[in-house]
Amino acid sequence: MIKQLKIAATYMRGGTSKGVFFALDDLPAAAQQPGPARDALLLRVIGSPDPYGKHTDGMGGATSSTSKAVILSRSTQPEHDVDYLFGQVAIDKPFVDWSGNCGNLTAAVGAVAISQGLVDASRIPRDGLCTVRIWQANIHKTILAQVPMAAGEVVECGDFELDGVTFPAAEVQITFVDPADDSDGGSMFPTGQLVDELEVPTSLVPSGKLKATLINAGIPTIFVNAADIGYQGTELQPDINGDEAALARFEQLRAYGALKMGLINQLDDISARQHTPKIAFVAPAASYQASSGKTIAADDIDLCVRALSMGKLHHAMMGTAAVAIAAAAAIPGTLVNLAAGGGERELLRFGHPSGTLKVGASAQCRDGQWQVRQVVMSRSARVLMEGWVRIPEDSF
Template structure:
């Protein structure tokens, strides 16, 4: 009898142990997964590039798993704002992800999808392009084997036609090739980037936004006006030029905001009241442009539109110590990205600047001295930048056929990125 009771107690203990082990297994965090990735600098930005087919199956289409991978890869959301637990580097310029795939669209080589990852919020904004990382798409596509080998000369230039999937536009990149490999080093200097590199020339074809889902589809000027008056309750009334080209952008005169146009990052980013005021203006501009239907939507659409302020040329000392002389520029421009003043200039915003400058009568054009122009050189917090745009008046409406600028790009690291397996459970 005692033996039977002992056996029953042993069996019960074994069952309890099994149940505890099972519970521990259920509570044990999922192990990390690894995903092939390449980390590149493009222009004044950096980002993690993925090949579509290398992503887990659930992330090969839009949805919460894809967003979760981007967030964890970059280290967001991080209430400390440091992105210590990821590849992000605490600024909108370095909190970015890209997905590339061989294009099925006729006349294009590669499809390029861009995600702007918020630093402190669980948000990936897919509403626009990154012009700086556009310079890295061609080199990365070659690196990933998306361009047929016979297209690549031993020495010379290869033209890569890119379909920008976020906004449905074509970008043409001209990539230098040396000894059959992408030429990444060189003497092309880009203000905002410490070291020189090889030049990558970019053409943004037909950059005016013809309208995404929910947008007005009104072309370059969404309201049909070169200058609008924007009423912002509690802040004031501002003359603005609103442009849909490169990226939707709201331009305001620096003087109307109490600025000179020579401000550097600390002057704006350390002023919480200024950031809140600029964000409020941006939200009202987004509503006026038809990009959102309610002011509250602006908080979930941080990447677009951009807000920028400009002024006529004057001298200043750029962030890296470079002296910018008034005679060397046509105007001053400062732009905000993801709620902060950008350290240089977003490539897509540069397209918007070039487009607006090319159309006589816009605030940007007037700040640059007025008249017709095909190129403009502007001063930004890190130095200067030149961008060109071809604009013409057709049947009473302005059209821009292309915008031109040069950037550089370089692979910084290649291999695998690791993220917790729990991303595959995102809902």
């Protein structure tokens, strides 16, 4: 008889995403190390692969925003509290992508780390803000989370409203420190250019050429102009996600961008990198009606941005893509910066399908190389359920 295995877990909303959080030590021994056993366990927890696309037999929500898993442990890095490892679980394939971070779930990491005793008690104030120093293990970057505390407990309820999230909650400010991937002394722009020209088949773009800003800040991202691919920049999910031909076109464009960025060696390799890079399209500010029915006025935003995640148009904006947007907008001459009106800027409010988001970035040019030292944004997080998840013991 095959029995069900119980694994301690916390089901969290972070930003506009949801995921299952595990403490590393609570995982079965075989899954405490990277490899097939860990991937198989997380796939079964989420309910993937699911040919029906529903995640009926798992904790996933059958969207890129809700098919996520997080593993936390006491940090092995000096001056850090918690190591945060993120897995993006594919819905219809037996695949877990470990190539990037989830910026939205980052908002929940601090709260879970405090609750699980991963943050030294001497660093946790009884009241006020607790600065949780997060080591993002996927991309080897530091993130600081300002977690509100009251009477020694994490504050989750509040009046901070985040477009894309139904109910208000407590604000959690997130600072992405030195978010660009320039660890090898290179540029956050993999080609060294603020704007590249991708050579693509005329079946994708009639001219065979497509301008793109290729940036690796927060997460590798390909930015293109909405007008160059036949869009307005005000589209909502039904406008794109119901069009299989459009989705296939975006995936092909993503492959050409990834190849130019040096992330893959040949176009077919893109199937093994579903989570990264992201592809997004930008347009000057315009008025539109968000998915909630709220009217977004052109005067209230600096530009419009739409981004795809795991092959679908995202319902709001991925946190890591927001980092890339902020970084690119702060650097004069990128497509994001030009869509926002050009010039130097540190604060930006952009429109996405669910509403708007304000982000801030600090950029400077040294010796001809642009550097972004930090990106700041506010999110929120809340525990949805905690206890155990159960999977058949022969799942991994």
